Amino acid sequence: MISLQRDVVIIGTGTAGMTAYRSALAHTSSVLAIEGGPYGTTCARVGCMPSKLLIAAAEAAHSAVEAHRFGVHIAPPRIDGAQVMQRVRDERDRFVGFVTEAVDKWPAEHRLQGHARFVAPGALQIDDHTRVEAGRIVIATGSTPDISPAWRQTLGERLIVNDDVFDWQTLPASVAVVGTGVIGLELAQALHRLGVRVRVYGRSGRVGPLTDPVLQALSAQIFAAELPMTLGVELTVARDGEQVLVTTPAGTERFDYLLAATGRTPNVKTLGLEHAGLPLGANGVPIADGNTGQIGNSPVFLAGDASDQHMLLHEAADAGRIAGDNAGRYPDVRVRPRRAPLAVVFSDPQIMLAGASYTQLLHQGLAFQTGQVSFEDQGRSRVMLKNRGALRVYAECGSGRFLGAEMIGPAAEHLGHLLAWSAQRGDTVQQMLDSPFYHPVIEEGLRSALRELQRALHMGPPPVERCLDCGPGA
Numbered sequence: 001m002i003s004l005q006r007d008v009v010i011i012g013t014g015t016a017g018m019t020a021y022r023s024a025l026a027h028t029s030s031v032l033a034i035e036g037g038p039y040g041t042t043c044a045r046v047g048c049m050p051s052k053l054l055i056a057a058a059e060a061a062h063s064a065v066e067a068h069r070f071g072v073h074i075a076p077p078r079i080d081g082a083q084v085m086q087r088v089r090d091e092r093d094r095f096v097g098f099v100t101e102a103v104d105k106w107p108a109e110h111r112l113q114g115h116a117r118f119v120a121p122g123a124l125q126i127d128d129h130t131r132v133e134a135g136r137i138v139i140a141t142g143s144t145p146d147i148s149p150a151w152r153q154t155l156g157e158r159l160i161v162n163d164d165v166f167d168w169q170t171l172p173a174s175v176a177v178v179g180t181g182v183i184g185l186e187l188a189q190a191l192h193r194l195g196v197r198v199r200v201y202g203r204s205g206r207v208g209p210l211t212d213p214v215l216q217a218l219s220a221q222i223f224a225a226e227l228p229m230t231l232g233v234e235l236t237v238a239r240d241g242e243q244v245l246v247t248t249p250a251g252t253e254r255f256d257y258l259l260a261a262t263g264r265t266p267n268v269k270t271l272g273l274e275h276a277g278l279p280l281g282a283n284g285v286p287i288a289d290g291n292t293g294q295i296g297n298s299p300v301f302l303a304g305d306a307s308d309q310h311m312l313l314h315e316a317a318d319a320g321r322i323a324g325d326n327a328g329r330y331p332d333v334r335v336r337p338r339r340a341p342l343a344v345v346f347s348d349p350q351i352m353l354a355g356a357s358y359t360q361l362l363h364q365g366l367a368f369q370t371g372q373v374s375f376e377d378q379g380r381s382r383v384m385l386k387n388r389g390a391l392r393v394y395a396e397c398g399s400g401r402f403l404g405a406e407m408i409g410p411a412a413e414h415l416g417h418l419l420a421w422s423a424q425r426g427d428t429v430q431q432m433l434d435s436p437f438y439h440p441v442i443e444e445g446l447r448s449a450l451r452e453l454q455r456a457l458h459m460g461p462p463p464v465e466r467c468l469d470c471g472p473g474a
């Protein structure tokens with residue numbers, strides 16, 4: 001057994017671990033980053049990037065199918081599944097290559113491969129080869145898909161998760177997608193548009209992460225119009241040769257695979273936390289301060305998906321930076337306020353939540369008002385035949401301070417940024433309305449929603465129907 005001592009040890013070299021490493025290095029060169037799996041990060045290997053590559057291929061196919069609505073007639077697209085998956089894997093490998101190149105440049109004494117677990121407070125064992133005494137530790141171990149053990153036993157390799165999809169050599173004929181959260185929605189729609197027979201199964205009637213009941217209902221309606229869905233049911237699964245049978249009260253359907261998109265669990269169960277002397281929550285995850293990453297008063301910090309908070313790339317990067325900096329400077333731990341919340345789903349139409357969500361506002365007990373725009377008749381959206389969905393914006397009564405927004409509709413990834421930036425700056429609705437709006441753009445729809453909001457706050461005139469400065473189509 002090799003014995004090592006380091007000022008700062010980071011467990012996990014995903015996005016959070018890599019930013020933690022760089023931040024800790026600013027304080028000490030005695031840093032060790034331990035990786036139990038392949039280098040390359042979840043985002044690049046099996047997450048954000050390959051999923052967006054698959055979605056991009058699906059968008060290309062869908063544009064061809066929809067072209068006739070413009071009077072442009074092209075033959076139905078022929079989808080070459082092998083070529084689609086080849087591009088997904090090639091581009092994915094390129095992104096992964098950028099990450100592994102960065103890790104390769106780290107000094108060899110800063111890297112160690114193996115699974116880390118606590119054997120005592122401040123002491124880690126890596127597989128059966130190394131023991132490390134650490135002054136400070138950052139836990140950045142990420143998350144893994146929740147999989148029902150019973151389904152795994154019944155279905156064997158016919159039960160798949162996102163990781164498996166991005167290693168396919170070609171597209172299968174059929175997939176049952178279980179879960180109507182972010183991963184389920186993005187992957188089910190992409191596969192459907194690429195010609196795979198898909199059915200989406202949901203335990204609840206909810207589709208996607210929107211919390212505003214008006215938009216949640218619209219989301220369910222929009223996606224159910226395109227995707228075969230069976231919602232609000234418990235299902236049973238069986239295996240028949242190389243096929244999966246999914247049974248609900250609505251009947252039994254046969255698929256090549258069952259894709260579990262039923263949530264993700266922080267990777268903390270095999271960390272030996274019972275030996276770490278840390279305060280743990282009911283779910284077994286250490287209780288950390290979101291603005292410092294510190295777990296209790298200990299020299300141990302938590303970052304990224306492992307914290308079970310905001311499982312998003314930019315949040316993992318920020319949390320890693322904060323945790324690494326504080327681990328490096330410990331005991332001089334500093335508070336780093338977090339950015340305004342922002343989440344985007346890359347479905348069509350896209351979904352976004354910026355600033356406080358509707359549900360958060362209800363829980364906070366703030367007096368707020370709502371403005372809304374439908375994209376059905378919105379000028380630019382209609383021009384592009386992207387006129388589905390709605391945006392709802394929220395602001396505080398009395399001050400007129402913009403608080404947040406939720407949306408399903410065109411260009412939500414871009415509107416989400418504008419709105420998260422406004423929420424972070426603490427803009428008032430009036431300040432937002434005083435900003436420039438070009439014509440004809442989807443942002444004019446935002447202006448209509450803000451005018452309605454300003455009126456609901458009793459801070460502005462009644463909005464003019466079919467407003468003149470918007471040209472035809474608000």
Ligand SMILES: Cc1cc2nc3c(=O)[nH]c(=O)nc-3n(C[C@H](O)[C@H](O)[C@H](O)COP(=O)(O)OP(=O)(O)OC[C@H]3O[C@@H](n4cnc5c(N)ncnc54)[C@H](O)[C@@H]3O)c2cc1C
Nearest residue numbers: 012014015016036037042047048116142304305311312313
């Ligand atoms: C399909 C999919 C699509 C996504 N799309 C988006 C998106 O579009 N936008 C977005 O913002 N987010 C997206 N996400 C979420 C985003 O990928 C994650 O939030 C982010 O990658 C988490 O980074 P992390 O550093 O916490 O974890 P990871 O990158 O998973 O890193 C954790 C590392 O710790 C290692 N590890 C675990 N346990 C140990 C141990 N005991 N010892 C040593 N090493 C260990 C693991 O091997 C891993 O390398 C997506 C996720 C998925 C699954």
Ligand SMILES: NC(=O)c1ccc[n+]([C@@H]2O[C@H](COP(=O)([O-])OP(=O)(O)OC[C@H]3O[C@@H](n4cnc5c(N)ncnc54)[C@H](O)[C@@H]3O)[C@@H](O)[C@H]2O)c1
Nearest residue numbers: 179180181182183184202203261262263264311344345346
């Ligand atoms: N665009 C993005 O930013 C993006 C994309 C993908 C993933 N992510 C991140 O990854 C996280 C995990 O995604 P996810 O989709 O796995 O989780 P999720 O929590 O978003 O959704 C899980 C869904 O599965 C359902 N479910 C759970 N058990 C079930 C069962 N037995 N039968 C039927 N339905 C069941 C839940 O009701 C829920 O709707 C996301 O919350 C997000 O933070 C982000």
